[in-house]
Amino acid sequence: MERGDVEVSSRSFAELTTLQVGGSPALVLSCRSAESVADVVRTLDAEGVPLLIVGGGSNLVVGDDVSDLVAVVLEDGGEPEIEEKTGLVRAFAGLVWDGVVAATVDAGLGGLECLSGIPGSVGATPVQNVGAYGAEVSQTLHRVQLFDRASGETSWVMPESLDLAYRYSNLKFTSRAVVTAVEFQLTTDGQSAPLRFGELARRLGVTAGEAGQDGDVRRPVAEVRDMVLELRRGKGMVLDPHDHDTWSAGSFFTNPVVDRAVADDVQRIVASTRGEQDAAAMPRFPAGPADAVDSLEKLSAAWLIERAGFSRGWHVPGNDRAGLSSKHTLALTNRGSATSADIVALARAVRDGVREAFGVALVPEPVWIGVTLDDE
Ligand SMILES: Cc1cc2nc3c(=O)[nH]c(=O)nc-3n(C[C@H](O)[C@H](O)[C@H](O)COP(=O)(O)OP(=O)(O)OC[C@H]3O[C@@H](n4cnc5c(N)ncnc54)[C@H](O)[C@@H]3O)c2cc1C
Numbered sequence: 001m002e003r004g005d006v007e008v009s010s011r012s013f014a015e016l017t018t019l020q021v022g023g024s025p026a027l028v029l030s031c032r033s034a035e036s037v038a039d040v041v042r043t044l045d046a047e048g049v050p051l052l053i054v055g056g057g058s059n060l061v062v063g064d065d066v067s068d069l070v071a072v073v074l075e076d077g078g079e080p081e082i083e084e085k086t087g088l089v090r091a092f093a094g095l096v097w098d099g100v101v102a103a104t105v106d107a108g109l110g111g112l113e114c115l116s117g118i119p120g121s122v123g124a125t126p127v128q129n130v131g132a133y134g135a136e137v138s139q140t141l142h143r144v145q146l147f148d149r150a151s152g153e154t155s156w157v158m159p160e161s162l163d164l165a166y167r168y169s170n171l172k173f174t175s176r177a178v179v180t181a182v183e184f185q186l187t188t189d190g191q192s193a194p195l196r197f198g199e200l201a202r203r204l205g206v207t208a209g210e211a212g213q214d215g216d217v218r219r220p221v222a223e224v225r226d227m228v229l230e231l232r233r234g235k236g237m238v239l240d241p242h243d244h245d246t247w248s249a250g251s252f253f254t255n256p257v258v259d260r261a262v263a264d265d266v267q268r269i270v271a272s273t274r275g276e277q278d279a280a281a282m283p284r285f286p287a288g289p290a291d292a293v294d295s296l297e298k299l300s301a302a303w304l305i306e307r308a309g310f311s312r313g314w315h316v317p318g319n320d321r322a323g324l325s326s327k328h329t330l331a332l333t334n335r336g337s338a339t340s341a342d343i344v345a346l347a348r349a350v351r352d353g354v355r356e357a358f359g360v361a362l363v364p365e366p367v368w369i370g371v372t373l374d375d376e
Contacts, residue, residue: 022062055121093123134196
């Protein structure tokens with residue numbers, strides 16, 4: 001192991017995560033190269049020491065009492081390798097995601113611009129197939145380098161082997177492998193990927209006629225990145241240590257994917273409780289694999305949360321340490337002194353409220369360590 005690549009420190013999960021809650025790991029080992037990550041994980045696994053891989057800590061809810069595991073932190077440092085002519089980009093998993101996006105946009109490469117401003121590390125992006133503004137990282141992945149914890153080997157795999165889907169890969173929740181590097185294949189003509197998100201396209205001045213021609217409207221990458229960052233800031237979705245609305249794990253619940261019959265039921269409930277006009281405006285989109293397109297639909301978690309009676313800034317009565325963001329009902333936030341238990345209480349209240357109102361079970365997006373949303 002290149003010892004200079006690994007640093008030992010003691011930091012709490014409150015310091016390591018963007019929700020800023022959680023106990024303290026037994027030890028923090030920070031790694032700055034793919035080799036050191038593999039060596040550290042191999043050594044800990046051989047000794048049977050429980051460990052947690054941590055990037056930016058922006059998709060983690062860690063319990064207040066967690067103390068028995070080693071946090072292996074993939075640290076930022078270094079630059080991505082960018083081949084401007086071919087559009088191939090290779091990055092160590094520890095690099096800060098948005099730094100890599102910015103570097104590709106500066107190089108005039110297209111494909112990652114809609115994913116600007118997502119917190120966290122490069123290595124975590126395939127883990128939950130990060131997505132925003134009509135794009136998912138799966139659309140640009142070329143190869144993913146994995147350290148396989150069972151075999152102790154590192155190898156490049158094709159994205160197809162990861163079962164990438166909406167906020168999912170077979171790496172999420174399994175801990176079977178560590179992503180040590182990622183390659184992206186981007187486009188080289190300076191234009192963004194086709195704009196697929198209505199609000200973004202409108203704000204970029206795309207007209208209905210233009211969008212209607214072939215649906216493939218593109219814009220210069222830097223223009224799209226700037227607009228995405230502006231939109232995200234307005235929703236508290238860009239980290240800002242001074243803004244408690246960003247002390248979150250981003251969108252806390254995934255958009256529910258339900259049978260069409262369930263979506264019909266929800267719409268009927270909305271019609272009877274809130275009126276036909278509101279019901280007609282209910283967001284519902286085809287979802288799931290192509291052969292199931294007729295039967296599966298994606299609903300909007302934020303819309304359901306609001307219709308269930310939760311407004312921006314809502315908190316559990318008597319506990320304002322944790323609350324919904326004042327900018328976005330889908331972000332559960334630490335208002336400054338929350339514990340993990342406070343976040344869990346808030347999450348349960350929102351989940352239960354939506355279930356009681358519509359019979360829909362919201363599923364949390366972050367990874368839970370040493371704590372659960374299930375009732376005790
Ligand atoms: C303000 C805010 C906005 C957000 N917006 C979005 C958004 O628009 N779209 C979106 O998809 N997500 C969003 N997120 C969620 C989060 O930023 C992403 O999921 C991000 O990719 C997590 O990266 P991370 O490095 O912080 O992962 P961490 O939180 O450190 O880890 C998350 C999980 O992945 C595992 N993991 C991390 N790195 C690796 C690795 N190299 N190999 C294997 N496993 C690993 C961890 O063990 C853990 O289980 C947002 C979060 C916040 C706080």
